[in-house]
Amino acid sequence: MTGLSELRARGAELADLDAVQMLLSWDQLVMMPARGAAARSQALGTLARLNHERATSAELGEWLAELEGVPLEGIDRDIVRLARRDWERARRVPDALAAEIASAGAEGQQTWQAARAADDFQMFAPALSRNVELAREYGRCVAGEGETPYEGLLGDYDFGLRASELTRLFDSLAEALPPLVGEAERRSPPRSLEIPVPVQQAAVAGTLARLGVEETSWRVDVSAHPFTAWIGSGDTRVTTRYNDGNIESLLSSLHEYGHALYERQIDPQLQRTNLGRGTSMSVHESQSKLWENHVARNPAFAELLAGELGAAGFEISPGELHATLVGVKRSLVRVSADSLTYPLHIILRFGLERAMIEGELAVADLPAAWAEAIERLLGLEVPSDALGCLQDVHWGAGSFGYFPSYALGCLIAAQLWEALVAELGPMDDELRNGEVERIKAWLGEHVHRYGRRLDTTELIEQATGASLAIEPFLRYVAPLAQASA
């Protein structure tokens, strides 16, 4: 069984390199002096190259060959299964293509930034075309038997998801959601609340402390865009941001907490193996959305949040706070969308990126297609590409197939929450008092502990007893259409 111990040692090394890359990125966004950027990008490049080299090396193939047909059980069996899948997938991508994608992505992101600032799609189009072509070629390399290039790309984020299944789910959502929006908007209060930043900071700190965030194994910092870094067992770092004019900090803290909790509750036996991280982008996003949509936006939890704000000197009734947190207002910008219209922003992007990759939409026609989709899904007019197809970094950076996980996360979160409540009963009393131990335990038991041992589809079916569906999410958003202050 030399192969197995070698494989495990390499897995530990790759897990360490992942953690190091995550720390470097965290530092870059939270601590690094501005002029450290060039050296940081070189260091990250070197680590990515080493990581790729070690993940695709020939000896890994030899160890896997040694283990072919060897009967294994439990964790070992999954370690070898995933190692084989990852290695075969990575080996299908020529080094030259991987390198070109990396440099096109870095350049594309620069170009995108300039183009967005100038609101000039023509400036961005050549970089986007290059990224689309490279992504298509990459998708072709990694696509499984009978899969399209776009499905190949999806597999990087959510292994096993089929584009046809996504299309079915998203088409239904695109029909079900728009009719709810008008009524929800009419009943919503203005979404902004002028809560001073120091009050928000105190409320965020107080709320996270109730959820178990303590300083011996967490950091909470500020960054331009909120994110979570899991550096190692006992070292989890979330960030948020504060603006006087809104209460995004409360929602985003809970959102990042959900990502963090997932990684923290993975079975310790999986640490430093290839199984020891969240199984997919969509399940990860479901964990953040569960805490954002089903905890932070829960009417009972609003009592706790209002109490935290009150303790910091800002009086607001739980009802008013809740109404604001669930308020609906159509907007052109994905990142500031409410929980009802958010999936529509994703459905739009899914349709367009899939069409570009599959060669059905020319890059030059993207702005018009975007405008048409925004009109159809949200009834809004796009005044500029900066507020349209230039708003997100993803395509500029070369990421295609990533967007769907944002909407899938909303669906999975709703389905998991219904299963949780079906098993544990109504959570209102506990949420009102900030008691989340049973929620954490349920998620740990049914979702977190598996790490990568279960893929998205299998995990959802095992945890909820049903295939992924849109109904739980529709049941979650239905009352939003009736929410009022």
Added chain:
Amino acid sequence: MTGLSELRARGAELADLDAVQMLLSWDQLVMMPARGAAARSQALGTLARLNHERATSAELGEWLAELEGVPLEGIDRDIVRLARRDWERARRVPDALAAEIASAGAEGQQTWQAARAADDFQMFAPALSRNVELAREYGRCVAGEGETPYEGLLGDYDFGLRASELTRLFDSLAEALPPLVGEAERRSPPRSLEIPVPVQQAAVAGTLARLGVEETSWRVDVSAHPFTAWIGSGDTRVTTRYNDGNIESLLSSLHEYGHALYERQIDPQLQRTNLGRGTSMSVHESQSKLWENHVARNPAFAELLAGELGAAGFEISPGELHATLVGVKRSLVRVSADSLTYPLHIILRFGLERAMIEGELAVADLPAAWAEAIERLLGLEVPSDALGCLQDVHWGAGSFGYFPSYALGCLIAAQLWEALVAELGPMDDELRNGEVERIKAWLGEHVHRYGRRLDTTELIEQATGASLAIEPFLRYVAPLAQASA
């Protein structure tokens, strides 16, 4: 010339890995939640192993063989020269020995910590014996023709230094310094000044700002032990610590600034090559000591420091401040020693560690030998091993040959400062006004820019026109024996 470009690429990779290791260590000491320690030590272990593997790989030897006899000039010639030296040196150490040294060092450090807390040398002795034996074996591997094992160890910190030369310098110092101590002590004011921490923080920030520390390429943080991390061009991080009862923060900030400035002023062409860092521990320490001893402890600079303290609300005369900064008081503890007695602490350690490595002093006899040397050099009695041979981490961690650089730094700093003043004239007016541009430029020109292109001895001779000697340091400390409030 494939060999050369491969060699340069590997050098860039190794430089990046060094920077990454430094960032991880900085983060560990400044930012990391306590429970991240286990994962951090694994990540650092993985990076060290990868670094070692890439630094000693067979293909490096092949590239060097290709370049054998190829005429090269300038930087390229030095890159190949140092790559050959480093590679040959590293290859002489068997992997098993390197691994055992690493684990013995980690374990020894733990044992040392417990033994020091318990003031129990017997608890520490077995770990120390093991470290001494491993270091002796390592020293034998790397020692050059005609060098002893201890000289081999020295080479890791200061390539080219001979123990016999060190002995000659240190013996002279051990004769010259003690007679000065009594008078200096009598004339010194009490060394502690009760300056509130917020005042110290403002004065440190103000002073560093005058030296060019600005937030786009520096960080200044707090850590348990002050240190400097150079993460990359444009990303330098110093730390200090604050205590109500003393003004260590002022001296230590200038000390770390000296380390930082060295790395920042290395020729940019040497970045990401094997030449792009300070050439040795002793020259590095000379740069910190230059700013600590010859700038921070300069009477003219005391005017500036007193002004910064005054601006923060603490009134003190420059004369009183200066007298406190240069005050002499014999103590048992190296890290809190004044600038006159400091080298004596090092001379003691040099003698003892050399004797242990060369087999002339048994580990069991260390406490008695320590007590005898403290009595002889400082006229003090050692009340406990915790305040004696258990006070420093170095031997517990497996570091032998490192201590001398601390004293060499003092000597080199004094010699460089005399050369600087000889060339530029008296610096008092400039120091009084916080104008340090000419000092920075002189150090950049004569010391910093070379990186590793010149070894310690050659660098000192070129910069000062003379071999390393103790007289400049004696001239620096002589007035301390007359310092008075």
